[in-house]
Amino acid sequence: MVIADHNAPVRRFNISRSLIWQVSSGALLLAGVALGASLHYFQVARDAAENRILREENLTLRTQLKSVRERIEHIGSTLDRVERFDQKLRAITLLSDPQRNLAMGPVEREPGVGAPVAETQFTELTSLESPKSLPGKLDRLSAEATRQEQSLQELQAYFQDQKSLLASTPSVWPTRGWVTSDFGQRLDPYTAERVGHAGMDIAAPHGKPVDAPSDGTVVFAGLEGGYGNVIVIDHGYGIKTRFGHLSKILVKAGDRVKRGMQIANVGNTGRSTGPHLHYEVRVNGIPQNPRKFILED
Structure with missing residues (x-):
């Protein structure tokens, strides 16, 4: 029932x-x-925000993982260089005291720890390496570092x-140049026959300085057959060095x-x-x- 005003007729609707x-x-x-659409919208929006956060975290983790790999590789390279230096130092100790437990090369490795230097195992990390393998790699690095610390x-x-x-053990290059003939068997430059070579030949410009590789006493300075002008230095401890084909001799016996x-x-x-x-x-x-x-590179 609808009443418009007091003068209008009454209308009825059923x-x-x-x-x-x-x-x-x-x-x-x-x-x-x-309501359902609103709830779905808010759920999708929340999932999108969470996915964005996860993507950012994943990118951060990848960056950190790459940094960890690079640091492990750097540490491994450093340990390889330390081990090579350790081997050279032990080569020196072998000369004076062969009865000591300081033989040529590094200390003995424990079973399953480390690898020969030639394999450079610590420098073979790649971007495809599983993150799960990193703890094991870090354990091996730690064991290697401990071993090297003990050795040093x-x-x-x-x-x-x-x-x-x-001070008396030769440890530096006597002159700088390029090695044309190494120690050991070689072809004789005159006869082309294979003969033993008792030293190394270092090619260098005529007149380039020749330095003493360690402390010692000159025991010979003069001509010596096919070696031409020769100097022999006695460094003590049974060690002597010989320098041949010299253009000029600057020392004399007894110096x-x-x-x-x-x-x-x-x-x-x-x-x-x-x-x-x-x-x-x-x-x-x-x-x-x-x-x-020669301890120098």
Whole structure:
């Protein structure tokens, strides 16, 4: 029933209950759909935000993982260099005291720990390596570092009592150039026959300085057959060095020399095919590979 005003006639409208129910149901249905859509929208928005956060965290973790790999590789490379240096130092200790437990090369590895230097196992990391393998790699690095620390501590204790030996042991290049003939078997440049070579030949410009590789006393300075002008230095402890084909000799027998002191100049005297230095190291009269007595790169 609708009454417009007090003068207007009364109008009546009849609405069935079924229509009211249908309208009410439709309104509730629309409200439910709207509510469901709203909930779905907020869920999708929340998932998108979480996915964005996860992507950012994943990118951060990848960056950190790459940094960890690079640091492990750097540490491994450093340990490889330390081990090579350790081997050279132990080569020196072998000369004076072969009865000590300081033989050539590093201390003995424990089973399953480390690998030979040639394999450079610590420098073989790749971007495809599983992150799960990193803890094991770090454990091996830690074990290797501990082993190297122990080895270097032994060497330090030994060297503290061997200052005189160190000063007398050849350890530097006598001259800089390029090695044209190494220690061992080689083809004779004159006869083309395979013969033993008791030292190494270092090619260098004529007149380039030749320095004493360690402290010692000059025991010979003069001509010696095919070696031309020769200097022989006695370093004590059974160690002697020989320098051949010199153009000029700056010391005489009986002179004391120090490591790094100039003793001669590179030349081409004697049986020689060009300017170079013939360099020998002998221990108790037995020729040794001079490379064992060069700690410089």
